[in-house]
Amino acid sequence: MRIIFMGTPDFARKSLERLIDDGYDIAGVFTQPDKPQGRGLKLTFNPVKELALSRGIRVFQPVMLKNESVLGSLAELKCDLITVVAYGNLLPREILDLPPLGCVNIHGSLLPKYRGAAPIQWAVLNGEIETGVTSMFMANEMDAGDILFCKKTPIGDGETAGDVYDRLGTLGARLLSETISAILAGTAVGTPQNHTEATFAPSLRKDMSLIDWTDTSVRIRNKVRGLNPWPIATANFKGKTFKIFSVDIGERKKEYTPGTIVAADANGLEVASADGTVIVRQLQEPGGKRLSAADYLRGHDL
Numbered sequence: 225m226r227i228i229f230m231g232t233p234d235f236a237r238k239s240l241e242r243l244i245d246d247g248y249d250i251a252g253v254f255t256q257p258d259k260p261q262g263r264g265l266k267l268t269f270n271p272v273k274e275l276a277l278s279r280g281i282r283v284f285q286p287v288m289l290k291n292e293s294v295l296g297s298l299a300e301l302k303c304d305l306i307t308v309v310a311y312g313n314l315l316p317r318e319i320l321d322l323p324p325l326g327c328v329n330i331h332g333s334l335l336p337k338y339r340g341a342a343p344i345q346w347a348v349l350n351g352e353i354e355t356g357v358t359s360m361f362m363a364n365e366m367d368a369g370d371i372l373f374c375k376k377t378p379i380g381d382g383e384t385a386g387d388v389y390d391r392l393g394t395l396g397a398r399l400l401s402e403t404i405s406a407i408l409a410g411t412a413v414g415t416p417q418n419h420t421e422a423t424f425a426p427s428l429r430k431d432m433s434l435i436d437w438t439d440t441s442v443r444i445r446n447k448v449r450g451l452n453p454w455p456i457a458t459a460n461f462k463g464k465t466f467k468i469f470s471v472d473i474g475e476r477k478k479e480y481t482p483g484t485i486v487a488a489d490a491n492g493l494e495v496a497s498a499d500g501t502v503i504v505r506q507l508q509e510p511g512g513k514r515l516s517a518a519d520y521l522r523g524h525d526l
Contacts, residue, residue, distance in 0.1 A: 225408065228303040228323070229272075230254040235393040236309040237271035239330060242397035243307070244279055248404070251301040252282040254289075256312050290316045298322055305407065307400060308362065317364055325407055327362040330396040332389075334358060334374055336422040339367035344392060345385040346425035349450030351442065354378055355388065357396040359403040361414045368422070370414025372406070375399050384452040433458040437483035441473040441497040459495070459504070461485070461526050467508040474501030488526050492517040 226249045229240050243250060253276040261268040269277070276283045286294045295318055298306075305325040308315065310332070320327050333343035335358040340346075347355040356376040363369035375395050379388055406412040433455050435444055448457040448471045457468045472492075480486055480496035487494040493504040508514040509524075 225249065225305060225325075225404070226251050226301075226303045227404075228252050228254065228298065228301055228306045229276075229309075230306065230311040230315075231272045231309040232256045232270050232312050233310050234271040235332065235389060235396065236311070237275050238393040238397040239307070239309040239400045240272055240275055242401050243404075244275075246401055246404075250276075250279075250281050251303045252284055252297075254284045254286070254311070257285045257287055289313055289319060295319070295322075305404070307404070309396060309400065314366060315362060320362055320364065328372070328400070328403060328407070329360055329362045329367070329369065330400050330403075331358045331360065331367055332392050332396065333425070334376065335360065335367060335371055336417040336419065338425040339422055340425040341427040343425040344389050345428055345450050347450075348379060348383070348385045348388060349446055351446045352379055355392070357392050357399050359399050360417075368417060368419065370416050372403050372412050372414055373399060382449075384449045386453040428455060430455045435459045435468065437495060437502075438498050440499045441502050444497055444502050445471050445473055459507075461493075464509055466510075467514075468504055469506035469508070469514060471505060472503045474503050476501045485526060488517075488521050490518050490521075493521065493526060 227243060228251050229243060231240060232255050253272060255270055255272045258267040258269060260266060273283050284297060298319060299322065303323050306323050306327040308327060308329045315327060331343065333347060334356045338346055354376055356374050358374040359372040360369040361372065377391060377395060403412060433451060435447060435457050448468055451457045452469060458465050459468050474494050476486065478499050482496050482498055484496040485493065486496055486501055491503060494501050495504065504517045506514060507517050507520060
C-alpha cells in the first residue's frame with residue numbers, strides 16, 4: 225500500500241515511525257512549515273520532518289492545502305490512502321476525495337467528545353478519568369467523520385497532560401497500524417458519530433494560565449495538571465508571577481479567604497481555595513529555576 229502521511233508534532237511522529245516499521249510505502253510526508261524557536265528564533269524542524277528526512281522520505285510543507293500546486297503534488301504521488309495525525313490543518317474536499325481508500329485520521333480523544341486542537345489537555349483540565357484515541361474516516365467537518373476503532377486508557381490521578389500525551393501518541397500509532405490492516409482486509413466499517421454528544425477542545429492560550437483561588441481545590445489541581453507542559457499554570461505571590469508545576473489538595477476545611485497563604489514550610493506552599501486548600505509542590509519564580517516549593521522556601525519568604 226502506498227500512503228501519504230500528514231502530521232507535525234511528536235504525537236504524530238510515533239505514528240509515522242510505526243508505518244515505516246510496518247513496511248508501508250510512504251509516498252510523501254506533509255507537515256507544517258518550519259517555525260522559529262528559542263531565544264535566537266532559529267528555524268527548527270518539527271519531529272515529523274526530522275524523521276521523514278532521516279528515512280529519505282519526501283517532505284512537503286505547504287502554507288495552505290487548498291491550491292492547485294498542492295493538489296497537483298498529491299495527485300503525482302499516486303497514493304492509495306492518506307493518513308492524518310495531528311497535522312494542524314483541515315483537509316479540503318478535493319483532497320478527501322483523492323485517495324481510492326480515503327483519508328484516515330487518528331484523534332486524541334474518545335469521539336465524539338473533545339473534537340478540536342487540544343483534546344488531551346481538556347480531558348485533564350475537566351477531570352476526566354478516562355480518555356483514548358479514535359480512528360475515523362475523515363469528513364469535511366472537523367473531527368466529525370465516521371468512527372472506525374478506538375482504544376481507551378485511564379487518566380491517572382496525578383498525571384499531567386504531558387504524561388497522557390506521551391502515552392496516547394504510542395497508543396495512536398498502534399491504532400493506526402491496526403486500522404490500516406483492517407482497511408486492507410476489508411473489515412473497516414465506519415460508524416456515524418452521534419453529533420448531539422459532541423464536545424469541543426479549542427487550542428490552549430497563555431491567558432488561561434492564572435490560577436483562580438476562588439475555584440475548588442480539585443479544579444485548581446486539574447488546571448495545573450492540564451496546562452502542563454504548556455502554557456503552565458501561574459500564580460501571583462508578593463508581586464511576582466510564579467509558574468506552578470505541581471500541586472496537591474490539602475486536608476484543611478474551608479477556613480480562609482481564597483488566595484491566603486496558610487502555610488509555607490517543608491511541606492510546600494499551602495494556599496486557601498474556595499473549599500479548602502491547595503499545596504504547591506513545584507514552582508518557578510521569574511528568571512529562576514524550577515524547584516520544589518520546600519527548597520524555594522528555604523531561601524525565600526512568602
